Amino acid sequence: MSKDQELLETLATSEYEYGFSTDIETEILPPGLNEDTIRFISAKKNEPEWLLEYRLKALKRFHEMEKPDWQNFDFPEMDFQAISYYAAPKKKQLNSLDEVDPELLETFAKLGISLDEQKMLSGVAVDVVFDSVSVTTTFKEKLAEIGVIFCSFGEAVQEHPELVKKYLGTVVPIGDNLFAALNAAVFSDGSFAYIPKGVRCPMELSTYFRINAMNSGQFERTLVIADEGSYVSYLEGCTAPMRDENQLHAAVVELIALDDAEIKYSTVQNWYPGDKDGKGGVYNFVTKRGICKGNNSKISWTQVETGSSITWKYPSVILKGDNSSGEFYSVALTRNRQIADTGTKMIHLGKNTKSRIISKGISAGFSHNSYRGLVSIHSNATNSRNFTQCDSLLIGDRCGAHTFPYIEGKNSTSIVEHEATTSKIGEDQVFYLNQRGIDSEKAVALIVNGYAREVLNKLPMEFAVEAQKLLAISLDGSVG
Amino acid sequence: MLNINNLHSSIEGKEILKGINLKVNAGEIHAIMGPNGSGKSTLASVLAGKEEYEVGEGEVLLDGKDLLDMAPEDRAREGLFLAFQYPIEIPGVSNINFLKTALSEIRAYRGLPELTSKEFLTLLKDKQELVELKSSLVNRSLNEGFSGGEKKRNEILQLAMLDPKLAILDETDSGLDIDALRIVASGVNKLRNENNAFVIITHYQRLLEYIVPDFVHILYDGRIIKSGTKELALELEEKGYDWITQHETGIV
Numbered sequence: 001m002s003k004d005q006e007l008l009e010t011l012a013t014s015e016y017e018y019g020f021s022t023d024i025e026t027e028i029l030p031p032g033l034n035e036d037t038i039r040f041i042s043a044k045k046n047e048p049e050w051l052l053e054y055r056l057k058a059l060k061r062f063h064e065m066e067k068p069d070w071q072n073f074d075f076p077e078m079d080f081q082a083i084s085y086y087a088a089p090k091k092k093q094l095n096s097l098d099e100v101d102p103e104l105l106e107t108f109a110k111l112g113i114s115l116d117e118q119k120m121l122s123g124v125a126v127d128v129v130f131d132s133v134s135v136t137t138t139f140k141e142k143l144a145e146i147g148v149i150f151c152s153f154g155e156a157v158q159e160h161p162e163l164v165k166k167y168l169g170t171v172v173p174i175g176d177n178l179f180a181a182l183n184a185a186v187f188s189d190g191s192f193a194y195i196p197k198g199v200r201c202p203m204e205l206s207t208y209f210r211i212n213a214m215n216s217g218q219f220e221r222t223l224v225i226a227d228e229g230s231y232v233s234y235l236e237g238c239t240a241p242m243r244d245e246n247q248l249h250a251a252v253v254e255l256i257a258l259d260d261a262e263i264k265y266s267t268v269q270n271w272y273p274g275d276k277d278g279k280g281g282v283y284n285f286v287t288k289r290g291i292c293k294g295n296n297s298k299i300s301w302t303q304v305e306t307g308s309s310i311t312w313k314y315p316s317v318i319l320k321g322d323n324s325s326g327e328f329y330s331v332a333l334t335r336n337r338q339i340a341d342t343g344t345k346m347i348h349l350g351k352n353t354k355s356r357i358i359s360k361g362i363s364a365g366f367s368h369n370s371y372r373g374l375v376s377i378h379s380n381a382t383n384s385r386n387f388t389q390c391d392s393l394l395i396g397d398r399c400g401a402h403t404f405p406y407i408e409g410k411n412s413t414s415i416v417e418h419e420a421t422t423s424k425i426g427e428d429q430v431f432y433l434n435q436r437g438i439d440s441e442k443a444v445a446l447i448v449n450g451y452a453r454e455v456l457n458k459l460p461m462e463f464a465v466e467a468q469k470l471l472a473i474s475l476d477g478s479v480g
Numbered sequence: 481m482l483n484i485n486n487l488h489s490s491i492e493g494k495e496i497l498k499g500i501n502l503k504v505n506a507g508e509i510h511a512i513m514g515p516n517g518s519g520k521s522t523l524a525s526v527l528a529g530k531e532e533y534e535v536g537e538g539e540v541l542l543d544g545k546d547l548l549d550m551a552p553e554d555r556a557r558e559g560l561f562l563a564f565q566y567p568i569e570i571p572g573v574s575n576i577n578f579l580k581t582a583l584s585e586i587r588a589y590r591g592l593p594e595l596t597s598k599e600f601l602t603l604l605k606d607k608q609e610l611v612e613l614k615s616s617l618v619n620r621s622l623n624e625g626f627s628g629g630e631k632k633r634n635e636i637l638q639l640a641m642l643d644p645k646l647a648i649l650d651e652t653d654s655g656l657d658i659d660a661l662r663i664v665a666s667g668v669n670k671l672r673n674e675n676n677a678f679v680i681i682t683h684y685q686r687l688l689e690y691i692v693p694d695f696v697h698i699l700y701d702g703r704i705i706k707s708g709t710k711e712l713a714l715e716l717e718e719k720g721y722d723w724i725t726q727h728e729t730g731i732v
Contacts, residue, residue: 167662427531432568434552435528435561436582436638444582450572450621 019318029086035059044086044152048161056172057433058184065178071341072370072402076283083217083248085186108195127186139203147196148232148461150205153221156192163194167225171254171289171318179181179250179285179312183219187252190220195230195261201263206235206461217248224254226261228294228297231363233264235463239368246274248308251286259294259321263300266459268467271307276365278337281309288315289345292324292353301344302458304467309338314372319353319381326355331452333471334367334399343373343390344406348381360389360452363399377414378424390423393451395444445472481506481677482589482646483577487538489526491594495536496522498702504646507674511713513723514699520681521565523699524650528562529555541644554699557589559645563635563652570622575634578622579604579641586642611667629660636667647671653687665690686715695706 029040037386042052067075143150149160156164174184191207207222224233236253251269255263265288274281284307290299315327317392328344346355361369371390392401407416425447433443448471449456456464482504489497496519504510514520526533527540529552540547547555554698560728570578586593593700608615621629639647649668653661668691672678680691688696688710696712697704706712706724716724 002725018732081572146724151562426568429530429570430567431552432564432570433578433582435556435564436578436642437553438582439551439553439585442581442585446573450570453572 007464010060016299018042023305027088030438031082031084033080033083033085038185038282041086041186044218045156045157045188050098050165051157054169054174055185058181059173059186062178062181062185063155065175065181067178070380071370072372072404073279073310073339073341076310078248078283080182085217085219086188086424088188095128141220142254143201143203146199146202148199148201149192149470151192153187153190153192155221156223160194161193163225164192164223167223167254167256168221169254171256171291171342172252172287176287180252180287183221183250183252185221187221188221190222191252193232195226195232197227197464199227200228201232203255204233204235206237208237214237217250219249220251220427222251222253222306223256224263224265225256226263226297228257228258230258231261231262231264233460234266235460236265236267237270237328237466246281246283247272248283249286249308251288253286253288253315255288255290255299257290257292257294257297257299257321257324260296261294262298262300263290263302265290265315267301267303267305267462268459268463268470269303269307269311270470273307273336273338274309276336278309281338282307284308284311284313285300286311290314290316291318292321292326292350295321295323297321298326300330300458302327302329302455302472303331303342304459305330305340305415306453306470308340309341311338311340313342314344316347317355318349319355319384320346320349321353321444322350323352324350325353327458328355328357328359329455329458330359331362331455331467332360332369332371333362333364333448334369335364335395336367337365338367341370341372343371344377346386348375348384350375351384353382353384354455355384355386357386357388357390358454360455361390361401362395362448362451362474363392363401364395366398368400368402370404372404372406374406374407375416377411379410383411383412383443384411386414386416388417389419391451393448394422396422408410448472481543482679483539483541484527484675485539485541486534486539487523487526489522490532490536491522491533496533496702497526499538500699500702500704502697502704503678504679506677507646507672508695509613509672509678509680509693510694511690511693511710512679512699512704513685513713513716515725516683518699519700519702521650524562524565524679524681527555527560528552537634542580553585554589556642556644558656559585561639561642561644561646561647563632563639563649565650565652565654567623567626567631567635569624569626571624571687572635573622574603574619575618575622579618579638581639583641604641607637607687610670611636612663624637628655632656633660633667636664640667640671644676644707646677646679648681649682651682652680653684661687662690685713700724702710 002089028374031120040054042055080217140150167219172180174181193205195201224234255265258264271282272282290300299317305311315328319326323469326346332340334340343359359371361371363369374388377384388401394401403420410417425444429447430440431442434440449468456467459467484502487500488496500523512520517600535548542558542560545558580600613633617630623634626634631692652664693710694709696710698706
């Protein structure tokens with residue numbers, strides 16, 4: 001058997017490390033989606049009338065909408081009535097970590113997330129969303145001292161309704177797409193961050209998402225607002241138990257950067273990818289979009305996507321302010337029967353706007369990995385620039401890599417560049433490393449990490465180490 | 481140290497090595513010369529364990545251990561090093577990270593503790609001077625964008641770092657200018673000692689002016705048809721490969 005074939009045959013066998021489920025008392029709404037579901041969620045969260053109306057409007061839109069049909073895979077059958085739209089660990093309203101269910105703490109310990117205040121000195125503030133509710137937010141007080149608001153979405157609605165009302169749905173309108181509409185109708189929690197004028201957020205803000213309950217979906221909403229001249233770096237991680245049924249994750253993330261503000265948003269996505277035959281796994285249908293609303297503002301997306309049976313997401317930037325810039329750095333790794341259709345949209349509206357897209361796809365097994373991107377230069381966007389580079393790396397010969405770059409140029413002073421490469425992990429490369437005493441498994445991990453280096457370098461230090469490990473784990477057992 | 485007995489090997493059904501016999505003792509330098517297509521590089525690849533080559537019969541022992549039974553990485557860990565004729569580029573993997581990984585794998589196999597970063601860097605600086613490799617190249621991606629000469633010197637740097645028992649240099653001299661050749665040769669001369677051995681595969685006698693071999697073997701059509709001392713290389717240089725091939729037909 002050639003090395004390539006061996007790579008291929010055994011790629012399927014590696015296990016999902018976070019596949020355990022937590023036996024915890026959960027309050028769960030029976031499956032089904034109708035106005036009553038929405039009213040239940042809204043009442044449960046003690047929401048103001050305007051938000052309930054927002055949700056109901058979204059539900060109406062959702063019912064009117066069709067599934068998207070342009071992606072590079074067949075949409076799976078989804079029965080939206082079979083999903084439970086609200087699941088929460090019982091005993092919420094925690095005042096301190098001592099009140100958190102020990103089972104829950106153990107879960108997060110297993111996931112390597114420390115909620116222990118002692119260890120919190122690592123300088124990352126964490127908001128944890130377990131199924132539908134935010135369980136804990138750390139460092140809240142310390143951040144509040146400098147005016148940074150970092151809390152669960154639910155809390156933001158109660159305590160800062162004016163901010164939520166002002167910005168919610170302004171970047172991703174309720175009718176944007178089917179899943180955004182669904183999210184707007186049923187979102188149960190998520191994270192909220194507001195960085196006031198001129199403040200450089202001194203620590204990384206981090207949200208950790210976990211789906212636990214069976215037959216439940218996760219529909220979180222994240223809203224990050226960087227006021228004039230502020231800076232924030234935001235991290236997001238996610239896992240789910242191994243279950244034979246597919247679970248739906250339909251999140252919406254909205255970022256708003258005002259004049260001279262900068263938002264850096266990093267994601268390490270490791271939802272359960274399903275087993276080697278493609279059974280189970282999370283459907284990850286996510287809408288992420290930021291707007292560089294002010295002049296000289298900047299939004300940067302970095303993502304490492306290794307999980308989910310299907311990933312459908314296009315973190316995008318609307319470059320409205322003059323001299324604003326948008327970046328998208330992505331590594332997407334698919335194996336077994338995984339499908340990833342991911343990329344970005346850079347919408348250049350303002351003058352002298354810049355965007356940069358670096359996408360690295362890695363496909364193994366029978367998986368399919370597509371880059372889909374749109375660079376749109378509008379007529380007022382004089383002297384705008386885009387640089388796009390999308391590379392694909394193939395492991396084995398039964399996987400697919402696809403690239404769908406769209407470019408719309410309506411301004412003759414602007415420049416758009418596009419580069420693309422496709423390569424295979426060469427047997428020569430693996431052999432070369434073997435000859436230096438490195439086994440094939442480590443060799444492949446080394447090559448893959450090298451290939452993804454440019455993107456991994458964009459992640460905050462601690463996250464980069466995690467991502468690097470994750471890429472190695474995801475390819476673990478890839479060679480016999 | 482190395483014992484090759486009646487080694488046969490073929491690729492895609494075509495027999496390339498037709499019964500190689502070679503014995504290399506510690507402290508020795510052997511040169512293997514031969515015309516294009518005689519099987520020189522095949523021999524190097526088979527010893528290192530490249531997949532495409534099938535071994536028909538014969539055995540190869542490294543310090544008494546059956547080499548052919550081992551995975552390529554274990555052969556390396558046992559102390560076999562191949563300096564590649566065409567070193568491979570690995571984008572994004574820094575030379576230094578690669579060297580550190582390789583060294584710790586080999587040390588772990590031998591039950592040695594991992595070097596501390598400080599020890600590693602000191603060692604690297606030492607060895608780097610040996611091959612006169614610019615330190616900027618150590619931080620660059622492995623072989624990516626290196627000139628031909630830099631790649632070959634980088635092979636010798638790896639050799640110096642990994643300190644193998646037996647090093648095979650596969651046409652390391654090809655594509656080197658005279659200065660690079662001298663640097664490579666002086667590196668090898670500094671690295672040789674009574675505990676290690678070198679097998680130098682080359683087409684030309686040129687390299688052997690700088691690295692003086694104890695034995696010279698001529699490989700032709702998959703067999704070693706003549707062995708001698710360094711004078712054999714000179715004779716070959718003078719008379720050309722035609723001499724040896726006619727000589728060979730004469731014998732047959």
